[in-house]
Amino acid sequence: MKKLSILVLGLCALLFSRDASATIHGTLGACVGNTSLLYDSTSSGPSTGGTWSSSNVAVATVSSGGLVTGISAGTTTISYTSTLMVTSTAVFTVNPAPGAISGSTTPFCAGSSITLTCPTAGGVWSSSSGVASVSPTTGVVTGISGGTATIYYSISTGCSSSFVVTVNGVPFVDSLLGASSICVGATGTITCTTAGGAWSSSNTSVATVSGGVVTGVSAGTAIISYLVTGACGTGLRTRTVTITSTTSPGTISGTGTVMVGFTTALSSTVPGGAWSSSNTAIATVSASGVVTGVAPGIATISYGVSGCSGMAYAIFTISVSAADCISGDVLFSGSPYYGMVKVWLIKYNGSTHMLYAVDSLNAYASGTSAHYSFCGIGTDSFRVKAACDSSVLSAPMGYQPTYHTASAYWSAATVVYHVTGTHDMSKNINMNYGATTSGPGFIAGDVTTGANKGTADPIPAVGLLIYCVNNTTGAIMQQTVTNSAGHYSFSNLPVGTYKIYPELMNYATTPYTSITLTSGSSSMTSASFVQHTVSHTITPITSGVQDMKIATGSIAIFPNPTNGVLNISWGVENAGMAEVRLADVTGRSVFATTADLGATAGTTVLNLNGVAKGIYIISIKANGLNYNNKIVVE
Structure with a gap:
């Protein structure tokens, strides 16, 4: 019991000793009206469980969490008493703030100035934003743009006073929306979300305006203005309006030729018109101007626009030629593939017995397929081949290079017999997918x-x-x-x-x-x-491969495994000089020599002392002899 009491007293002494060494941390100073958070050394944040106090609450007060608020200039002692009734203290200084700033609170215009003053000498003026600037020494504030800015006056203690000023800028006017083209004698409306403005026209002989309603007087252009006047200036927005007595269909642009089964896109400089074809048996055109070749011939594409003088049309001639193409899709079924695919168009030269690529292209595959097309190629026989970036030859899993329709080898590829003026479609390439x-x-x-x-x-x-x-x-x-x-x-x-x-x-x-x-x-x-x-x-x-015994005799190697000495025994007629080679499992040659097998039968000895331990393939080749076997060197 006595030992236990001593232990308890020792622990208590240790606890009191630790707590007695505790100190107050934080910024031990603030300006009048500002705050500072204090905490004792046993806490990383506001202290809890103890009691905070200030020796002079007229200078500064402190909350139960250690937040000190400056009341007036001077010093006070801040104390913290822990739950073990141990008190830590620190002197806290409250610095005086400069006097209140005086000046006009009336909004003033950008470009004009007001003067602010402070009764405390020796301070520096500054501004919170680009709405207004202030001279550091005189307190003269100049408006720059519409908005509010806070002006500060700071003294050497770091304390400051502040004052908010309001600057009026030129009135903001929103964009003008509405009519930009009006017929003579007709009206159109222009609107603006900014209220209180006045409308005007730069040329009343062309167009007049009242309340945003524009009336066309004669052909020409006029600038319609919307002016908003404020205390600090005027804001302006304009919109150019064209007054016309005719209808313009604009100009059609695009490619004038297309092949059967293919498309080309046309466009006009005037929006809102309608497309049509003079002969849909030759070419059709969509509502957006995409022309599709149907049959060889000539078709006229029209673009009609309704205007001041009724309908007006622009025309464009399309020549449709017979297709001279081979096209199809590169198909991916083993796994989705996203990336570039290279496709080759290959011909065979009968005189040189050579295959060569006459054209190639890159197509993007978006998961399951990539489309290709070779046109203007003439009458001939072709092969088509594709390969993608991640093939089975360079990755654990992927697509191997493949010919149409699904062959990895050129001699088994399907040949496309193409005739000029035809379109060989759907010559698909089914990519082979595999795992290594x-x-x-x-x-x-x-x-x-x-x-x-x-x-x-x-x-x-x-x-x-x-x-x-x-x-x-x-x-x-x-x-x-x-x-x-x-x-x-x-x-x-x-x-x-x-x-x-x-x-x-x-x-x-x-x-x-x-x-x-x-x-x-x-x-x-x-x-x-x-x-x-x-x-x-x-x-x-296929004859004589891996034969231990051949038609004209036999051959044997021993011992196997061998510790470095290998015997070759043969009974072979007319073998002559033989090439003897050892290769490791990767096919790399590690040993080569010759052996005289000229006698009808015999035994010769090979010294393999320089060969490392492992598994090898021994190959013996001579006239009429092709012998291979696996040996182990120990």
Whole structure:
């Protein structure tokens, strides 16, 4: 019990000690009539729970929340007593305010002045706004514009007195609304929301005005004025009125030619008229002046305006020609697409066996489609292709470049046989949408031109674009190009079934189809092709691929896995010198050498000590031999 009492006394002493050190914070001064908020050091705002007091309420009073109000010049002691009955004090100073400002309270005009005075010397004058300015030393106030301004007189203590002045400006007159063209002998009305003004006409021989009603006297123009007079000047608004005895249909502008199925917009310098066509079988025109070509021929477009002398017409000749266009929509169905789409018009040159773009355009897709149109192209055969900014080739999900109607490859595209004077419409391009995923799969191969003829080696096809396509979805999963040896590879493919498609303009490709990758068999390393330069075809090599045993003998590698020494055992007739290469799973060559397989059978040893640990594809190529297998270096 004794220890508990000591502990309680200690805590109380600590609390009293903390509170005893508390001080009053805030601005310890104010001008007469102004306030200042004080608080004790244990609070970040107005103190609560304690009691505030002032030693001289004739100088300053203090509220229960610590808000001090200056009453008269002098000093007073402000005290704060906490709930633990500990009192903190601070001296508060109230500075005198300058005497009251004297001057005229009558509104005065902009440009004129009044003089203000203050009985306290040594102060500086200032103005709150641009309505009026004031001399800092004399108190002369000059009106600048209509409104009110507060004029201050400040002394060295920072205290000030204020005085509000009112400045009258020139009367404001609102805009004039109403008639701007009136027939001779007719009337029109002009209105203004500002009351009390007087109307006048600059030329009464052309137009007169009374109460805002304008009467046309003769052809010409007159300026109608509305004048409002006030104590500080006059405000004026004007409106020009044209008096006419005729009707003007204005002038028609626009393009004088349009193709069948297309539109062109016309416009007139005079509003309010009506459009019509002399031959709607040739061209029609809408109420807003949009002309649509219907059939080849000539049509006259009229624009009629009703006026002082009745109806008047302006005419415009439209020549409608037969359409010479290919048009359609680029359609997006897999996911909404917003952005620019590039569309190409492609022709084939039979003599050079080359495809080339004869025209292209950019169209904006607003979610589901983008429209394109190529015109004036003449009789020929064309292909149309589109691509957008975010395709499956450069993003995890997106649209791959596609030909009309839905082919990713030029040789499978639908050819548009266009004849001059016709319009091939709805040649739509259905963009293919797909998703790129990853996995353990690896596919590789080679593309060569020509064939092995005993003594001559095949020529590598360098820089050839190769697609890896998902057989199920049709999506292009990856793309690459063959290297200087004609070799390509795809890695990180998910398990599934694929086809490999070399794409070369002017060559028709037979894809390498139905390559199935599983978790247990995730690589295919000999999906190879031959490019035939005479027939302009690319065909797969399907014989002898991935064979451990070939028609003329057998080959084996051991041990596998290997710690750096690999044996190659063969029984192959007339193989000769062989190229031996190791590639990692990305297709990058990490080891290359040659081996003499000239004997009918034998074993040779490869030293792989410089090869890092990992999984590799070993390739052995010789006359009549194309062997590939996976090895593990430990």
